[in-house]
Each structure stands twice: as C-alpha cells, then as structure tokens.
Amino acid sequence: MIIILGSSGYIGSEFTKMFDRQGIEYRGISRREVDYSHRDSLIRLIRETKPEFLINAAGYTGKPNVDACELHKADCLMGNAVLPGVVREACESESLTWGHVSSGCIYTGAREDGSGFRETDPPNFSFRTNNCSFYSGTKALGEEVLAGAENCYVWRLRIPFNHEETPRNYLTKLMRYNTLLEATNSVSQLNEFVQACLETWTQRVDTGIYNITNPGKITTRQVVAMIQAHLLPEKEFKFFDDESQFMQFAAKTPRSNCVMDSSKLLATGIHLTPIEEAIEHALKSWTPAPTTS
Numbered sequence: 001m002i003i004i005l006g007s008s009g010y011i012g013s014e015f016t017k018m019f020d021r022q023g024i025e026y027r028g029i030s031r032r033e034v035d036y037s038h039r040d041s042l043i044r045l046i047r048e049t050k051p052e053f054l055i056n057a058a059g060y061t062g063k064p065n066v067d068a069c070e071l072h073k074a075d076c077l078m079g080n081a082v083l084p085g086v087v088r089e090a091c092e093s094e095s096l097t098w099g100h101v102s103s104g105c106i107y108t109g110a111r112e113d114g115s116g117f118r119e120t121d122p123p124n125f126s127f128r129t130n131n132c133s134f135y136s137g138t139k140a141l142g143e144e145v146l147a148g149a150e151n152c153y154v155w156r157l158r159i160p161f162n163h164e165e166t167p168r169n170y171l172t173k174l175m176r177y178n179t180l181l182e183a184t185n186s187v188s189q190l191n192e193f194v195q196a197c198l199e200t201w202t203q204r205v206d207t208g209i210y211n212i213t214n215p216g217k218i219t220t221r222q223v224v225a226m227i228q229a230h231l232l233p234e235k236e237f238k239f240f241d242d243e244s245q246f247m248q249f250a251a252k253t254p255r256s257n258c259v260m261d262s263s264k265l266l267a268t269g270i271h272l273t274p275i276e277e278a279i280e281h282a283l284k285s286w287t288p289a290p291t292t293s
C-alpha cells in the first residue's frame with residue numbers, strides 16, 4: 001500500500017491514475033483530510049495505514065505559472081522547503097521508504113561543454129546563486145533539506161507534458177501563449193515520469209536523486225515545428241526577440257531553461273523515450289479538452 005500526499009494535484013493525480021490502471025493499492029491524502037504538514041499528524045497516519053511506501057507529490061507551484069509564487073511566498077516556502085523536511089522526519093521516524101517530487105528548475109543553462117546537468121552538480125538557479133525565481137529558490141531549499149535523508153528518492157521532474165490538452169501541459173501552453181520564448185530545455189513526459197518514479201522503488205534501485213527527463217534536449221522552435229506538422233499547420237507562432245522582452249511583457253520572474261542528464265536513471269534499466277519521439281507521440285495521440293457549451 002502506498003500513501004500519496006498531494007494526490008489532488010496535477011502530478012499527484014497522474015500517480016493515482018497509474019495506480020488505478022495497474023491495480024496498485026494506495027491512499028491519496030489531501031490536507032483537507034489529514035494535515036500532513038504537521039509531523040505528528042503524518043506519523044499518526046503512517047502508523048494507522050502501515051504503508052510500504054510514501055510519495056510526496058505536494059508542493060506549491062503557482063497558477064497559472066510560477067509568477068504566482070512571487071505573490072504567495074509563505075505558501076511557496078511551506079509547500080516546497082518546509083514540507084519536505086516534515087515528511088523526512090516522519091518517514092525516518094517510522095523507517096519508511098519514500099519519494100519526493102522535486103524539479104529540474106533549480107538549474108539554468110547547461111554544463112560548460114553543453115551537456116546536461118547531473119545529479120552531482122550543485123543547483124545554479126537558487127537563492128544561493130541569487131539569480132532565481134522564488135519558486136526555484138524554494139525547490140532548491142527543499143533538496144537541501146533532504147540532503148543525506150535515509151531511504152528517500154528525490155525525483156526531478158521538468159516541464160511536464162503528455163497527450164492531454166490541459167492547462168498545465170507544456171504543449172497546451174505553447175499552443176495557447178500569445179508569444180513564445182525561444183529556449184532549450186529538457187522536459188518530462190508525465191506518464192513516463194510517474195512510471196519511472198514507481199519503478200525506482202519497485203525495482204529497489206539505490207535511493208538518492210534522479211533526473212527523470214526524457215533523454216535529450218529540445219528548443220521551443222523545434223516543438224513548435226512539430227505542433228505545426230501534426231496539429232496546427234495554419235497557425236503562425238510569434239516569438240519574443242529575447243529574454244528581456246519576455247520579462248518585459250509576459251513574465252514577473254525569470255524562468256529556468258535548462259538541459260538535464262538522465263543517464264543515472266537510464267543506467268538502472270528504467271526506460272524513458274527519447275525526447276523528440278515522446279513529443280511526437282503525444283502530438284499524434286493528442287486528446288483535445290472537452291468543449292463546454
């Protein structure tokens with residue numbers, strides 16, 4: 001039995017859909033039911049439920065995007081930096097193995113040779129490097145809080161997408177934003193991400209940090225060309241001249257655009273589809289949002 005915190009959210013609900021499909025027993029927990037941000041409540045829940053594994057898919061992301069974190073700093077700090085420490089204390093006290101959904105947003109750019117950041121690279125988009133969004137700063141703090149944690153997987157997700165037209169899906173965002181920022185990124189196919197997270201535990205791979213991004217990197221223009229080829233041949237996409245124009249007209253805080261290296265995960269034998277293939281597959285099986293009349 002698996003406990004999942006934050007099961008009401010975008011990422012948490014993708015975990016529960018996978019558990020439903022695969023007949024895996026779980027208990028999805030919302031703060032409305034059990035205030036898991038308090039250590040003693042969480043310990044009580046663990047003792048009552050006796051799970052074999054716990055997933056922390058809770059956190060504060062800001063809606064519609066990370067700009068909102070600049071206005072809700074207390075919630076953001078609580079959800080992303082304090083909560084992981086509370087979950088760590090509870091799981092360590094009960095000797096429970098668990099996984100935490102972190103983010104690749106703690107990096108910007110790529111390594112000097114152009115390759116992706118590895119799990120051993122220190123974050124370079126954080127409060128310590130003093131160049132980050134409030135969201136990214138809190139996610140990097142969350143990882144600091146988990147340094148040396150026992151029996152803990154830290155799964156780094158990055159700009160999720162899949163075939164479903166939902167507002168949080170990266171592909172939907174690119175189709176809906178008026179003007180786009182050209183950038184190079186590694187991204188995570190969401191269904192593959194949750195499957196890979198589960199497998200780190202079911203296959204008993206070593207605990208620790210894993211970059212769970214589809215192998216490779218892609219530019220916004222490459223994704224747009226694929227959207228035009230598969231879905232919107234008539235649509236003309238507009239681009240900002242540069243990042244300063246993006247900051248002037250569309251954003252309140254800088255974005256992390258970065259390249260990640262997922263070879264540590266791939267070396268365990270857990271599969272992730274190469275990035276272009278994963279995006280192409282999502283576009284070929286694109287499922288539009290239901291229309292409201």
Ligand SMILES: NC(=O)C1=CN([C@@H]2O[C@H](COP(=O)(O)OP(=O)(O)OC[C@H]3O[C@@H](n4cnc5c(N)ncnc54)[C@H](OP(=O)(O)O)[C@@H]3O)[C@@H](O)[C@H]2O)C=CC1
Nearest residue numbers: 006008009010011030031057058059060075079101103157
């Ligand atoms: N979406 C994305 O693009 C990415 C997300 N992530 C990480 O994945 C995790 C989940 O994100 P996502 O599912 O998108 O977020 P959502 O906002 O969709 O869901 C998060 C859930 O966390 C719970 N929660 C617990 N504490 C807080 C708090 N202080 N503020 C707000 N919500 C809280 C809420 O559930 P309830 O109140 O029901 O308990 C909420 O539904 C986060 O840690 C995020 O940083 C990482 C990379 C990319």
Ligand SMILES: Cc1cn([C@H]2C[C@H](O)[C@@H](COP(=O)(O)OP(=O)(O)O[C@H]3O[C@@H](C)C(=O)[C@@H](O)[C@H]3O)O2)c(=O)[nH]c1=O
Nearest residue numbers: 061065066103105158159160173177179180181250255
């Ligand atoms: C606002 C905006 C963004 N973009 C680009 C910037 C970026 O490359 C991409 C997504 O930007 P958004 O602002 O929508 O998303 P953002 O909130 O930055 O997304 C991030 O959310 C958090 C939770 C994470 O952890 C990240 O991995 C990532 O998914 O779209 C545009 O091209 N035009 C726009 O008008």
